[in-house]
Amino acid sequence: MTSSHPPLGILGMKPEEIAAVFAELGQPAFRAKQLVEWVFSRRAASFDDMTNLPKTTREALATRFVTRTMQIAKVTGSADTTRKFLLKLHDGRYVETVLIPANPALYGGKSDRRTLCVSSQVGCAYDCKFCASGLAGFTRNLTAAEIVEQIVQVEAHAGERVDNLVFMGMGEPLANYSNVTKAIEILNAEWGIGIGARHMTVSTSGLAPQIKKLADFPLQIRLAISLHGATDEVREKIMPVNRKHNLVELFEALEYWNAHRKQFLTFEFILIENINDSLDQARVLAKRARDVNAKVNLIPYNTVEGLPWARPSEARQDAFLAVLSNAGVTATLRREKGHDIAAACGQLRLKQETELGIIESPVPSRRITIGAGA
Ligand code: SAH
Numbered sequence: 328m329t330s331s332h333p334p335l336g337i338l339g340m341k342p343e344e345i346a347a348v349f350a351e352l353g354q355p356a357f358r359a360k361q362l363v364e365w366v367f368s369r370r371a372a373s374f375d376d377m378t379n380l381p382k383t384t385r386e387a388l389a390t391r392f393v394t395r396t397m398q399i400a401k402v403t404g405s406a407d408t409t410r411k412f413l414l415k416l417h418d419g420r421y422v423e424t425v426l427i428p429a430n431p432a433l434y435g436g437k438s439d440r441r442t443l444c445v446s447s448q449v450g451c452a453y454d455c456k457f458c459a460s461g462l463a464g465f466t467r468n469l470t471a472a473e474i475v476e477q478i479v480q481v482e483a484h485a486g487e488r489v490d491n492l493v494f495m496g497m498g499e500p501l502a503n504y505s506n507v508t509k510a511i512e513i514l515n516a517e518w519g520i521g522i523g524a525r526h527m528t529v530s531t532s533g534l535a536p537q538i539k540k541l542a543d544f545p546l547q548i549r550l551a552i553s554l555h556g557a558t559d560e561v562r563e564k565i566m567p568v569n570r571k572h573n574l575v576e577l578f579e580a581l582e583y584w585n586a587h588r589k590q591f592l593t594f595e596f597i598l599i600e601n602i603n604d605s606l607d608q609a610r611v612l613a614k615r616a617r618d619v620n621a622k623v624n625l626i627p628y629n630t631v632e633g634l635p636w637a638r639p640s641e642a643r644q645d646a647f648l649a650v651l652s653n654a655g656v657t658a659t660l661r662r663e664k665g666h667d668i669a670a671a672c673g674q675l676r677l678k679q680e681t682e683l684g685i686i687e688s689p690v691p692s693r694r695i696t697i698g699a700g701a
Pocket of ligand 1: 531597
């Protein structure tokens with residue numbers, strides 16, 4: 328199988344698409360229903376497991392579809408901590424997905440909630456200056472099957488269900504709009520994986536036109552904005568995307584979201600020392616959060632090897648948080664899980680692939696020591 332003909336991953340197909348292929352193969356329609364049940368509800372990994380389908384049907388299916396397109400290449404972490412899964416795709420590329428056993432700080436989650444942080448692209452084109460995921464540039468979009476399969480692979484490995492999903496792994500989900508929204512429909516559907524829409528969060532660096540499009544998407548998913556700068560001046564320095572879609576355009580899209588949706592917005596705001604951690608930024612951020620009724624997640628910057636950024640002192644973090652709280656904004660300071668295994672936000676990909684010798688480190692491997700300890 329060559330990369331120009333990616334395998335037709337059945338986990339990325341809706342029942343009507345599966346039924347259409349069945350019709351082409353001259354198979355009766357009820358067989359398509361059986362297949363959907365095997366693939367999604369029963370998570371069958373092989374056509375041979377589908378015992379109520381005739382052997383000839385199974386053989387015909389195997390010529391058109393694959394049930395799995397990726398393999399788990401490496402797992403870091405342990406069962407009761409954050410676990411990072413390195414997944415090898417059919418074309419030899421890698422992405423990562425991170426299982427967070429319980430994170431009450433995330434989106435009002437209950438303490439027994441298992442969150443999976445999924446990737447949407449191999450690499451990323453947006454070049455945020457603080458983030459590891461874009462350091463090696465953009466390679467390709469993930470297919471809907473590859474997005475859905477991250478959940479299926481991790482659940483099989485962990486032996487438990489995932490009940491909360493965040494599109495906060497590698498890539499910009501809204502730059503892969505059609506595959507991401509198709510995956511969300513499959514993940515949400517009764518016949519599919521069955522995760523509640525309110526338990527799925529798409530995070531974006533701020534693609535204003537696609538935010539509006541997503542506001543028209545019928546499922547009640549949540550939206551998180553990686554804001555990281557309260558003014559154009561600060562945001563532009565660390566997020567080149569701001570030159571394309573500035574804060575006026577972004578907030579216009581957020582107003583549109585609010586006018587169409589009931590789910591609250593979340594702003595992600597990484598605190599980076601001397602870049603965006605001034606109390607002036609906190610005051611402008613408070614106003615902006617109030618303007619669109621957003622919650623704020625403050626994230627102390629996670630070290631990225633080779634990048635010169637530092638995490639502010641805890642006193643500084645607390646002062647920033649206090650400005651928001653005093654202004655009546657719901658804000659949390661997120662003590663990240665998985666920082667030690669480079670599985671925290673913005674640390675994905677680079678370190679592990681470098682360790683495996685899969686890619687050359689695109690940045691000098693000089694270790695930057697940061698001020699406040701992780
Ligand atoms: N491209 C999307 C999805 C990636 S989400 C987006 O930008 O939202 C990954 C989250 O981790 C984003 O909020 C991102 O800004 C944040 N992040 C990136 N690098 C980080 C770092 N070094 N420390 C903490 N958070 C980081």
